[in-house]
Amino acid sequence: MKWNNHFAERASRMTRSAVRELLKLTAQPGMISLAGGLPSPDLFPMERVKEAIEFVLGKAGKRALQYGETEGVAELRDWIARDFSRPEVPLKRENVVITSGGQQALDLIGRVLLNENDKVIVENPTYLALLSAWRLLGVQFLPVRSDANGMRVDKIEPLLQQKPKLIYAVPNFQNPQGTTLALERRVSLVELLRKYDVGLLEDNPYGELRYDGEPVASLLELDARLGTSGDLDSNVIYVGTFSKVLMPGLRVGWAIASEEVIEKIVRAKQAADLQTGTLSQYIIGEMIRDQFLERHIRVLRQAYRERRDAMLVALDRYFPNEASWTRPDGGMFLMVTLPAHLSASDVLKQALERKIAFVPGEEFHLDGMGRNTFRLNFSNATSDLIEQGIKRLGEVLKSMLTSASRG
Ligand SMILES: Cc1ncc(COP(=O)(O)O)c(C=O)c1O
Structure with missing residues (x-):
């Protein structure tokens, strides 16, 4: 059978990520490779993972291998609710759903909130x-420029006249720019x-990976301070993940929102994958016990700070004056x-011949911008590499600039 004649129209909007x-x-x-958003495998806490698996199989036993609730393992939801609770953000288990990585939360939130042709503001x-x-959902993106202090919020108000449904923001050490919203x-x-x-989706996979300066209050918290109801009353839906602070292979993330939003996400998740892997959730549950996660994050901060500094020093030393770059306070990218x-x-083609990889910026941009x-x-790589x-x-850049100026 020629399957090409049978695909849904939607499949034509599915592209492979470069x-x-x-x-x-x-x-x-x-x-x-300076390309992927990969945590360093040298820093995966292998011993603790082995112990956690053994402990989980001993303690939770067969429960850890069984189907579980779509909402996620109760103890893990409680831990997240406690960890994110503030006087103005009173969270309960019902405000949390565990998802298969933060990515699934983004996908499901889009599905439950966005209709075709809805407008969404993005950086x-x-x-x-x-x-x-979200492109798959047929939405229209309204792009907003950004600078060294993150999204240009002063440019948003005119766009709000167009009645967008949602704003999507990565306020800490944004991917791809590494910038933080002031x-x-x-x-x-x-x-x-x-x-x-209007609602806002706050996506915060990198917030704990801060190497300089003080943490800035989350949009979830700042918005909840304006609420009056006593329950979580927020225009913000928050998405987090264990991928960058522990490991991405277990695929455990979460969303925090008002109960009515969580209920809809749970229904969408039931249709998508029934639940996030039970064993993964129990392993994470074991690894956040007795402050291990906090200690591990301190190790990551130290190692990644060194790597970020190594990159900034090397850029100053080896890159041509015509290039400029962001100077992130945390995260994984610049x-x-x-x-x-x-x-x-074009630079990438030559760079790959010299066995060095990065990701061109065009695909992160809207309106055909970012080619340069x-x-x-x-x-991911060590400081030496x-x-x-x-x-x-x-060297590649300098030789390309020289031939461009001759040509
Ligand atoms: C901004 C942002 N959001 C969400 C994710 C999703 O991460 P995961 O699905 O592994 O939790 C990533 C991963 O690179 C990311 O950079």
Whole structure:
């Protein structure tokens, strides 16, 4: 059968992520990958995982291998509710659903809130897999520019006149730029949410990975401070994940929202995958016990801070003056901007020949922007490899700039 004649119209909107395709290439021997958003495998807490699996199988026994509730394992939901509770954010188990990574939460939230042609405000550039998930729903994205202090909130009000359904924001160490939304902007943003009765999805996979400066209050918290009902009364839906602070392979994330939103997400999840893996949830439950997660996050911060610094030093040393880049306070990425006449995809072709990989910025952008930008990851490779990689990439860029100026 020729399946090509049988696919749903929706399948034509499903594209393969260039990032994930690139990840295949980066497995080649000798390749230095600054491409994926991968945590460092050297820092996976292998011993603790082994102990946790043994402990879980001993303690929870067969329950850990059985189907479980769609909402997620109760103890894990309680832990998240406690961890995120503040006087103004009184959370209960019913405000939390466990999902298969943060990505599933983004997908399900889109499904329960967005109709075809609904408008959604996003930072430009933004997280590629959010664009892929919601593009499928047929929504229209309204891009907002950003600068070193994150999304330009002053540019949002005119867009709110177009009655968007949702705003999507990654306020901490954004993917792909590494930028953080300044506190004053956060305060203005949550005020706009109530004024225009619009919802916001706060996606925060990187917030715990801060290397400089003080944490900034979440949009969930700032918005809840404006509420009056006593229960969680927020225009914000918050998405978190254990992928970046523990490991992505277990696929455990969560959403926090008012009970009515959680109820709808649970129904959508039931249709999608019944539940997140029971064993994964129990293992995570065991790893957050007795402050292990806090200790582990301190180890990650130290290692990733060193790698970020190694990258910034190497960029200063080896990159041509015509390039500029962001200087993130945390997370896993920074973004480089080249002179407008250079295409990052052309640079990538030559870089791959020199066995160095990164992700061109175009796909993170809307409106055809960002051709001259690319994202660099500093969490996955060691500081030595980062230095070598940036040196090689600097050489590629300098030779391309020289031939461009001759041509
Ligand atoms: C901004 C952002 N949101 C969500 C995710 C999803 O992560 P996971 O599904 O592994 O929890 C990622 C992963 O790279 C991300 O960068």
